[in-house]
Every structure is written in C-alpha cells, then in structure tokens.
Amino acid sequence: MDNLKTCINSKPLTLNETDKSYNSIDLVKFICSLLIIVIHSQPLLEFSDAANYIFNSSVCRLAVPFFFMSTGFLVFRKIDPCNMQCGILVSFTKKILKLYLVWSIIYFLPSIYNLYTITPSISRCLIKFVRNTVFCASYVHLWYLPAVIIAVWLTYFSLKHFKKFKIVIPCALLLYVIGMLPLTYRKAFGFFFYNPEIQRLLLLLKKLFVTTRNGIFFGFIFVAIGALFAYKPIKIKFNKAVILLLASVLLLVAEVVTSFFYFRSDESDFWLMIVPASFFLFYITTHIEIKNSNKYFVLRQMSSLIYFLHHFIIFSVLFINKLSLHFSNGDLQIGWFLCWVITTTVSVAVSYIIVKLSQKPRLKFLKILYT
Numbered sequence: 001m002d003n004l005k006t007c008i009n010s011k012p013l014t015l016n017e018t019d020k021s022y023n024s025i026d027l028v029k030f031i032c033s034l035l036i037i038v039i040h041s042q043p044l045l046e047f048s049d050a051a052n053y054i055f056n057s058s059v060c061r062l063a064v065p066f067f068f069m070s071t072g073f074l075v076f077r078k079i080d081p082c083n084m085q086c087g088i089l090v091s092f093t094k095k096i097l098k099l100y101l102v103w104s105i106i107y108f109l110p111s112i113y114n115l116y117t118i119t120p121s122i123s124r125c126l127i128k129f130v131r132n133t134v135f136c137a138s139y140v141h142l143w144y145l146p147a148v149i150i151a152v153w154l155t156y157f158s159l160k161h162f163k164k165f166k167i168v169i170p171c172a173l174l175l176y177v178i179g180m181l182p183l184t185y186r187k188a189f190g191f192f193f194y195n196p197e198i199q200r201l202l203l204l205l206k207k208l209f210v211t212t213r214n215g216i217f218f219g220f221i222f223v224a225i226g227a228l229f230a231y232k233p234i235k236i237k238f239n240k241a242v243i244l245l246l247a248s249v250l251l252l253v254a255e256v257v258t259s260f261f262y263f264r265s266d267e268s269d270f271w272l273m274i275v276p277a278s279f280f281l282f283y284i285t286t287h288i289e290i291k292n293s294n295k296y297f298v299l300r301q302m303s304s305l306i307y308f309l310h311h312f313i314i315f316s317v318l319f320i321n322k323l324s325l326h327f328s329n330g331d332l333q334i335g336w337f338l339c340w341v342i343t344t345t346v347s348v349a350v351s352y353i354i355v356k357l358s359q360k361p362r363l364k365f366l367k368i369l370y371t
Helices: 023-041 049-057 059-076 087-106 108-118 122-135 140-162 165-180 196-209 215-231 238-262 274-286 294-327 336-358 361-369
Strands: none
Touching: 023 049, 023 059, 023 140, 023 274, 023 294, 023 336, 049 059, 049 238, 059 087, 059 140, 059 215, 059 238, 059 274, 087 108, 087 140, 087 294, 087 361, 108 122, 108 294, 140 165, 140 215, 140 294, 165 215, 215 274, 238 274, 294 336, 336 361
C-alpha cells in the first residue's frame, strides 16, 4: 500500500479499523505528558547538570514526537486513501484553532509578564504577543498547536500529490535534518555555518519561520510516520521491534552525551536518533493490546490538559518563588526538584478534576479546555 492509488480490494483500507480503540496510545500519551513536565521543570538540574541535560534531551524528547505521531495516525485512519477527502482535516483544524485561542487567552497575562521583564513597555509587549501568537506561539509550549495543524495539512497534500510514502517520508526527513542542523548541530559544524552565504540563508529562515521547531521542519516527519502506520500494514516481529527501540534509544543517549561534552546546544528538540526511536516506540505501542476501560478515555483527556496546564503551574511556582525571595530576604527558595513535584502533582490533580467535572451536564463547558 505504498501507492495510495492502490486501495486494498477497493476497500477504504478498513483504515486499520477506524472504530478500534487504541488504549495503549492513550496510556503512552499520558506518560509522555509527564515527561514533558520534566523537560520544562528540569528536576535534576540542582543535582547534576550532566544528568539533567542527558535525560531531558534523550528519553524525554520522545514525548512530543509521540504526540505528533498519534495525531497523524488517529486523523489519517479516518481518511479514505482512495479519495483523500479533506473534511476530517477541516474539522480537526477548527478544533485545534479553538484550543489555541482558549489557551492563548489563559496564558495572556503570564506571556505579557514574561515579555515585560525583557521589554518594559506594555505597547511593545502587546505587539510582540500578537506577533508570537500568529507566527510562532502565544506561550512556550503552545507552539505544538499551530505546528500540528501545519504538519497534518502538509502530510495530507504531500500524500495526495506524490501518493507514495517512499517519496513523502524522505522529503519530511530531509526537512527535519535541515531544521536540526542550525539548532542542535550548529556548534559541531561551526565552520560550515560561518560561511556568509549560509548565514544569509539562516537569517532568511529565521525571518520567515522564527524557529525551525514548527510543523514544517519538526512535526511533518512524525505526522507522516503516523499516517504511514494508519495506511500501511508494517510487519516487524514484536521482540525485534523492542530490540530496535532499545538500540535506538541507546544511540540517542550516545548522541546527546556526545553533544554535552563537545558541542552542547541550548536547543535540544532535534536529534537524529529521535526519528527511529519514535518509530519503534509507536510500532510497539500500536501492537500492545489493552482491554477496554473508561480509565484510558480519562487518561486521553488528562494528557491534553496536563500538556496545556503545566506551564501555568510552573509560572505560578516561579512567580511565588520570586515573591518569597523578595519578602524573606532569600531565606525561602523553591528548588527545581520541588518545582517539578508541585507542577506534576497539581497538573495531574487539576486535570483529573476538570475531566470528571466536565462530564456533568452543567459543567460540560469545561470540555473547551481539552476538546
């Protein structure tokens, strides 16, 4: 089924059974949401800079790609590859834009506060907030929402035009490498990036995209892999897939360790070995059967809420910490590990409460926070 024109027995691919539940995806997404909290709260920083960098930049960095892949998989398994109608994508886009608007409003004050600490001018902060919201992200982690819209549509048009994954996947991988080099590997290939022509190209990319951590350079490859799983039956022995996952993760850790000692980068979203590691992780996840239970539906909703909510908790903890340092003359201080504990506990608890409350008829408006 490499060629999308070849629809299996003229059937809509059974789309890997579109009504089938993948509880394993819900479970892994929940774990990934907790790993994302680790990335942003850095609990190991006060114990070991090396351990913090290596863990955050390796294992934890599989979380966001998994979100992209699961979205690609769950969206494209609803789209018949024989006609590639875009109605599903239009509905998906409206849903994500609504979430982006809601959470941009929620993060408006924290965003303005952070911008004001850099540029103490309300008018300039408002202009920057609007610019960031339109071209990048209204707040740090909300970049995922516009990125996933772009990545899904880019995958859709690529598959509709080329009709072959053996063309789409390499193109997406090439864009990933292009996005990775000036961030993760800029110091490693400094001699290359000091070239005047290359610098002009990088400046142009920065003006156009602000960052390559977006749906074109980062999200595209992972959404395309998700679509690949939705459309093409991939056959790998389960035990072999586990070994390949472990090998990929070990190579990813080795890549990160090498970076830490020789060309440490402040931008650690892109790593070459994230792609195969994410692929095998998703393969294993979709081949684990978990008995249906309502708790996995709850975990699915909580995963989204934890992702959206956790940065607000981090902001609140750091803001309180700043106030406590001011009023206690430095006697009170919340460390990174305690920040992680508080953020994780509050995010999980509040997310669970919101999901449960939103199931009540009078409070179903709360679903706007995660659906």
